Structures are given as structure tokens and as C-alpha cells.
Amino acid sequence: MKIVKVKDYEEMSQYAADYLIKKINEIDCPVLGLATGSTPEGMYEKLIQANKEGKISFKNITTFNLDEYVGLSEEDPNSYHFFMKDKLLNHVDIQEGNYHIPDGNKIDLEKECQNYEKLIQEAGRIDIQILGVGVNGHIGFNEPGTPFTSRTHIVELSESTRQANSRFFNSIDEVPTKAITMGIETIMESKDIMLLVSGEQKAETLARLLEGEVSEDFPVSVLKKHNHVTLVADEAALSKTKI
Numbered sequence: 001m002k003i004v005k006v007k008d009y010e011e012m013s014q015y016a017a018d019y020l021i022k023k024i025n026e027i028d029c030p031v032l033g034l035a036t037g038s039t040p041e042g043m044y045e046k047l048i049q050a051n052k053e054g055k056i057s058f059k060n061i062t063t064f065n066l067d068e069y070v071g072l073s074e075e076d077p078n079s080y081h082f083f084m085k086d087k088l089l090n091h092v093d094i095q096e097g098n099y100h101i102p103d104g105n106k107i108d109l110e111k112e113c114q115n116y117e118k119l120i121q122e123a124g125r126i127d128i129q130i131l132g133v134g135v136n137g138h139i140g141f142n143e144p145g146t147p148f149t150s151r152t153h154i155v156e157l158s159e160s161t162r163q164a165n166s167r168f169f170n171s172i173d174e175v176p177t178k179a180i181t182m183g184i185e186t187i188m189e190s191k192d193i194m195l196l197v198s199g200e201q202k203a204e205t206l207a208r209l210l211e212g213e214v215s216e217d218f219p220v221s222v223l224k225k226h227n228h229v230t231l232v233a234d235e236a237a238l239s240k241t242k243i
């Protein structure tokens with residue numbers, strides 16, 4: 001795992017955007033794996049700016065999002081559909097049909113998982129997967145205990161994840177109890193992974209990642225088995241490690 005230490009959130013976002021822009025411009029029809037959450041927001045702002053300035057085009061880019069809540073409509077501001085449109089997709093020249101987000105409103109959710117997985121396989125690969133991490137080590141919505149061999153599936157969200165994400169809702173009761181997420185094996189098949197971590201609230205998570213064991217109890221630790229991961233972390237996130 002290559003570790004890039006940056007000063008703060010702003011520097012992390014800039015580094016991540018520059019890294020993506022460089023990589024994307026080297027690939028013919030790039031396939032990107034996108035994440036939601038507060039962590040990548042700054043990077044998305046910078047990508048929108050770069051798109052306006054002509055430094056990057058999304059015309060040939062295909063994207064796959066990691067996850068989506070079950071039961072929120074696409075118009076719900078807390079759905080990841082809404083988030084992605086609001087924070088990136090509506091503001092860049094991506095083509096309709098080229099972005100993919102699991103549909104958490106399908107009656108047959110199992111089938112939706114299979115179809116989503118199939119779409120990713122048909123795209124051939126994810127060139128660069130952006131990841132954030134939950135305080136309990138979840139990636140996408142793969143909670144502790146998820147098998148490393150998992151593909152796109154439905155998850156029961158843990159209490160701590162619902163608690164952490166309740167900051168976006170009126171109350172914890174409104175936070176969905178289920179979600180669809182790309183599986184850990186699906187994520188691990190990405191050619192290149194960029195993990196973004198910012199802030200003191202993730203410091204213990206990051207220390208466990210860098211100093212602890214690889215274990216299904218701590219999903220993000222699987223990244224130590226991937227040979228092309230760049231961790232971009234700020235000083236606050238690294239404050240409980242020796243780095």
C-alpha cells in the first residue's frame with residue numbers, strides 16, 4: 001500500500017483529483033468506481049472544476065457506484081442516487097447511461113444485485129476505485145464479518161453505521177436498515193484503488209489498518225492484499241499511527 005500523507009482535507013481532495021485526472025487521461029475508455037460519503041465530496045468539486053476548465057472529459061467515462069440504501073427514492077436527498085447527481089454527475093459531461101448506481105427500490109433486490117454485478121463484469125474491469133472507510137472499517141457497505149469472497153449483495157446495516165450516517169437524516173429511525181453494496185471481491189478486482197481518509201474521527205480506524213491484522217472483522221484490511229492501493233490520508237487521520 002502506497003501511503004501519501006497530506007496536510008488536511010483540502011490537500012487530500014486536491015491530490016485525489018489530480019491523481020484521477022492523470023490516470024483518466026492515460027486510459028481510453030476509463031471505468032471508475034465511485035464512493036459517496038463526506039470524504040470524496042471535495043474531490044468531486046475539484047473534478048467538476050477541472051471538467052469546466054477542459055482538463056478532463058467524462059464523455060468516455062463509465063462509472064459504477066459502490067452502494068445504495070434500500071428503500072429510499074432516487075429523489076430523496078439521502079439516497080446515493082441523489083448524492084451522486086448533486087455532487088458530480090449533474091455538473092459534468094458524462095453521458096446518460098454511462099453511470100451506474102444499484103437500485104435499492106427494485107422489488108427483487110437479489111436480482112438487482114446479480115444484474116449490477118453482471119454490468120460490472122461486462123464492463124470488463126474497474127480501472128480506478130475510489131474508497132472511503134467507515135469508522136468500523138466498512139468499505140462500500142461491507143460491514144465487519146462480510147466474507148472477502150462476497151460479490152454485490154444486500155446487507156443489514158450495523159447499528160454503528162446507522163448511527164454514523166444518521167447525521168444526514170432527521171433521526172436514526174429514518175436511516176434505512178438495509179443497503180445494496182458491491183462485494184469485497186468485486187472491489188478487490190479493481191485494477192487500482194485509492195482510499196481516502198480524513199479527520200481525527202478516523203484515526204483509530206487508520207491505525208488499526210496500518211498496524212493490525214488482515215481480518216474479515218475489519219473489511220478495509222483486505223486492501224493489504226491488493227497490489228495497487230494508494231492511501232491518501234491527512235495528518236489528523238494519521239495522528240494515531242507512527243507514520
Ligand SMILES: N[C@@H]1[C@@H](O)[C@H](O)[C@@H](COP(=O)(O)O)O[C@@H]1O
Binds near residue numbers: 035037040134135165
Ligand atoms: N457507504 C458509505 C461508505 O462508502 C463511506 O466510505 C462511509 C464513510 O463515510 P464518510 O466519508 O462520510 O466518513 O460511509 C458510508 O457508509
